[in-house]
Amino acid sequence: MSCGTSRPTLLLAHGAGGSVAANYGPVMDELTAGHRVIGVDWPGAGSTPRATRPLDLDELAHRLTAAADAAGVTRFAVSGFSLGSAVAIRLAARHPERVTALTLTAPFARADARVRLIARVWRSLAEAGDTDTLGRFLLAQCLSPAALAAMSPHELDRAVKETGEGAPAGTPEHTELVERLDVTADLARITAPTLVVSPVDDPLIPPRLHRAVATGIRGARLVEIPGGHLPFAEHPDRWAALLTGGLTSRFPDREE
Template identity: 40%
Template sequence: MTHTPLPPLRTTVRGAGPGLPLAHGAGGSVAAHFAALMPALAEQHTVVAPDYPGSGGTPLPAGPLTLDGLADALVAAATGAGVESFTLVGYSLGTLVSVRAAARHPGRVRGLVLTAGMAGPDNRMLASLELWRTLLGAGDRKAFARFSALSSFSTDFFNALPQEQVPALLHLLASAVPEGTADQAGLVATADTTADLPGIAVPTLVVATTRDNLVSPANSRLLADRIPGAEYAEIAAGHAVMVERQEEWQKLLLEFLARHGL
């Protein structure tokens, strides 16, 4: 499939050492999804943290957003930062981007960490993404924030919040929706990396979020089953693992990197 190359992604670079580009999820930014991890990762790695078009400081693309285009732009952000080979850390949509980058640039990708991911959307995810785009198209950010809270957080985590704190959380979610959310959701709805998985030949860690109301953990198990030699781990968290179980996620990631010398 042909695609129009994306302009450079707005990228933050921190630390020194082996390369570690981060691929964030749809409807977020690299800061929203990885800010809590970046200090620990940057202690021994060069962390390359780009924002997708319509997120953070990266403008919307002039043409359609494609998986190949985004994968190439992620690799370009890494090489532009002076990192010639690297381990990709993908979250949610970022798992699709990372797998496609590994398939398109096998000489550069040394490892993969795929969290709360998928090879393509299942029926539940497609319905959720359609609702995302409908609410955003209607300009109803309050309703979008409510649905985002219900799908991003595990039931136990959300119910444990003091009721007086919920309005502020919903206001924060409504005010932080990136301009590119609808385009990114549309990309998730059409992406499919199933055919890429058997060709992945680098150390891979797949992390399932077992209380995820947005991306079923069955999708992570499929990734682990289809990628040769992939390691599999579980975290009892909702989709927003960086909010619910950040320290556990960080520990799994750092141990994997150390174990494989990445």
């Protein structure tokens, strides 16, 4: 997808088991207000056909740069969410001359043992087609305790149904890539101004992994925000302000 024609360009890299619309749709109006936005759905998400082989991080990064090339864009900012942050890191490390700014939300450079275990269960549930259990599992792993507590039983049941049934067909390939990717060596090669957004109650990708990414990128700024792994669901206005402001501004170490 592409929005706008004459403003600075922002590339979007979505997370595992998501899509550009699912992860960035709630903040798209804010993003397109000041930027030309280009997003690419990974295989098996949105209208992109499902992969017939394991996903490759370099190939996903190439899909983003190819979309920019097709739009005639030479330089761009990049926003990566969760798995998409690893794609954005790889892109910024391989093409430093093209990336003007980098915003990474709930990032990880390499999955630790806990994240790998979660990804394996996630993949198994998706492959089994057990949408009810998948929805319950994902809500427990992705939403903050406060967000779950605020839901009525009816709202929770509806969210379970929507989450499980809305999982894209390519979820097994996305989560398999989560288990094995490693962009640790790429961090030191990033030269673009970088903002790391860390949801402090993230149960899926723990904040210690967010901080490790920020520490590994020279000059990166870390901003902590409330909520779990899905800022577009829990705090879309705050997240949108950080995504747009992080392209041009400096932020304190914690957002109140």
